[in-house]
Amino acid sequence: MTDLALELLRVEYSYRRDTALRGVSLSVKPGEVVAITGPSGCGKSTLLHVAAGILRPQAGAIKLMGRNLAELPEADRTRLRRTQAGVVLQFGQLVPDLTLLDNVALPLLLEGHDRASARRAAQEWLERVGVAADADAVPGELSGGQNQRAAVARALVTGPAIVFADEPTGSLDSHAGEQMMELLLSSVRTGGSALVLVTHDNLIASYADREVRLRDGVIQHEVALS
Ligand SMILES: Nc1ncnc2c1ncn2[C@@H]1O[C@H](COP(=O)(O)OP(=O)(O)OP(=O)(O)O)[C@@H](O)[C@H]1O
Numbered sequence: 599m600t601d602l603a604l605e606l607l608r609v610e611y612s613y614r615r616d617t618a619l620r621g622v623s624l625s626v627k628p629g630e631v632v633a634i635t636g637p638s639g640c641g642k643s644t645l646l647h648v649a650a651g652i653l654r655p656q657a658g659a660i661k662l663m664g665r666n667l668a669e670l671p672e673a674d675r676t677r678l679r680r681t682q683a684g685v686v687l688q689f690g691q692l693v694p695d696l697t698l699l700d701n702v703a704l705p706l707l708l709e710g711h712d713r714a715s716a717r718r719a720a721q722e723w724l725e726r727v728g729v730a731a732d733a734d735a736v737p738g739e740l741s742g743g744q745n746q747r748a749a750v751a752r753a754l755v756t757g758p759a760i761v762f763a764d765e766p767t768g769s770l771d772s773h774a775g776e777q778m779m780e781l782l783l784s785s786v787r788t789g790g791s792a793l794v795l796v797t798h799d800n801l802i803a804s805y806a807d808r809e810v811r812l813r814d815g816v817i818q819h820e821v822a823l824s
């Protein structure tokens with residue numbers, strides 16, 4: 599057993615030509631907010647994708663809620679990721695043909711919830727993030743900020759232990775970006791989720807409990823902020 603939401607142990611990741619992570623170890627406690635910062639190309643997005651179980655590292659281990667992803671059968675790993683990890687990317691990445699309501703209901707449907715209860719929970723989350731009036735619109739009809747709000751709802755609707763966000767404010771102007779951060783923080787607090795947030799924006803990073811600074815694929819230093 600563990601009292602950590604996430605643990606990375608000496609994780610290494612290489613693309614075909616570039617080595618992006620050269621032995622990264624990181625622990626995240628339940629409810630903790632961690633900002634990953636560092637210059638472009640230092641490996642922030644790779645770290646986030648590896649931690650979220652989207653990319654599989656060539657070396658090292660990832661434990662989500664104490665369970666080693668590499669040791670789980672594929673079906674269990676998928677279920678663990680779906681129920682315990684939520685992901686918000688820079689441009690929302692909603693399914694373009696689905697309404698906001700159906701986008702937010704989707705993770706619950708994949709988990710086996712019935713359609714009526716999934717849609718009810720999705721509607722509640724759309725209200726919480728302030729886009730309930732757009733529930734029947736598709737992403738292409740809405741602004742980046744509206745889509746990003748729905749992406750937050752989609753990431754949180756399953757009540758995950760941890761939310762991963764890669765530059766969630768990157769496509770927004772600074773005012774909308776701050777509002778998005780407030781929303782993301784209040785949402786993870788409501789759900790009791792931890793948050794791992796990639797950002798190159800110092801103001802955004804200052805919302806975190808801890809800043810982890812990467813450089814050339816290694817952790818350069820960590821700073822407690824609160
Ligand atoms: N899909 C990919 N294929 C090949 N190499 C990649 C790929 N994605 C990233 N890399 C390389 O891995 C290294 C780390 O990239 P990564 O995207 O993780 O950095 P980053 O810190 O997120 O940068 P940015 O701030 O620009 O988003 C870089 O050298 C990059 O060129």
Ligand SMILES: [Mg+2]
Binds near residue numbers: 642643644
């Ligand atoms: Mg990146």
